[in-house]
Amino acid sequence: MLLIAVLVVAGAILAYWRITSPNSKVTSGGSYADISPAEYDAILANRDPFVVDVHIPEEEHLSETDTFIPYNEIANRLNELPKEKxxxxxxxxxxxxxxxxxxxxxxxxxxxxxxxxxxxIQAYRESHQAVLLTPPLKNLGTVIYGDITKTDFTLKNNTASTLNVTSLSTSCSCTKAEMEKTRLGPYESATVGVSFDPAIHKDDSDLGELERTIYINTDNPNFPKLTASITATVVKR
Structure with a gap:
């Protein structure tokens, strides 16, 4: 009986701690947790939560968003959420x-x-002020000498200021990079198209294991130079 009583008390304490912990908000029927931008990042790095934007009017979403449901409609649209409670x-x-x-x-x-x-999203953006070229590395795998392989990178302006790309270049003429848009508004992204032609020199200088780099210069003094790379194994037919 004593053991049962101890377990009951321990369970009650645990339940009380859960609903009274600093990041837990008690509401009708239970509680939910407030999380910081850093905690949000940690969750996404380790798990696959269902992310919902509920802001009205609809605006730009965080990239990991699964769906958009206005907060004042969510009670009638529960069928759009995971079935598991x-x-x-x-x-x-x-x-x-x-x-x-x-x-x-x-x-x-x-x-x-x-x-x-x-x-x-305001707090998230404030904690992620940066200009990013992603991903930092792309492996093109095996590339046949004579073929042209294409891929894309993303330039993200995660700042509150307009960003201008002042130059775009690569480490070798076998690799070309281009952007249709070189002026990005706050929190805007643009695609960087990259093509790789190992036969452009018409010799064997671009055979085997290769790495080539894309360089972007910007007018943001905090992020003036960005780089990303491609790797490939070039073989002849």
């Missing part, structure tokens, strides 16, 4: 207020693993 669902809006309301709706509907991105 314990599915990990992360909600966000522009500043966090709409997603808080939506989180309360989901908890009331019986969802037990709901998270709210604290501060919304």
């Amino acid at each position: 314990d599915a990990e669902i992360i909600l966000y809006c522009r500043s966090g207020s709409m997603s808080q309301e939506a989180a309360g709706v989901l908890v009331k509907a019986g969802y037990t693993n709901v998270k709210n991105l604290q501060g919304g």
Whole structure:
């Protein structure tokens, strides 16, 4: 009997801790957790949550977003969410207020693993101020000498200022890079098209294991130079 009593008390303490911990918000029917941008990144790095943008009017979404449901419609659109009530669902809006309301709706509907991105997309962007060329490396695999292989990179302007690309070049004439758009608004992205032609020199200088680099210079003083690379194994037929 004593053991049972101890277990009951321990369970009650655990339940109390869960709903009264600093990042837990109690609402009708249960609780949801507020998470920081850093916690959001950590979750995405290790798990595959269902991410929902609930902001109205609809604006630009975080890249990992699974769906868009206005916060004031989510109660009537639960069928668009995972069927499992314990599915990990992360909600966000522009500043966090709409997603808080939506989180309360989901908890009331019986969802037990709901998270709210604290501060919304504004806080996320403020914590991710950067200009990025992604991915940093692409492996083209085996490339036949004489064939031209194409791939894409993405230039992301995750800042509040307009970004101008001042130059775009590569480490070898066998690799060409081009952009249709070289002026990016705040939080805008653009595609960098890359083509690789190992036979352009008409000799054997571009055979075997190769790595070539793409260089982008910008007018952002904090991110003036960006690089990314391609690798390939070039063989003759």
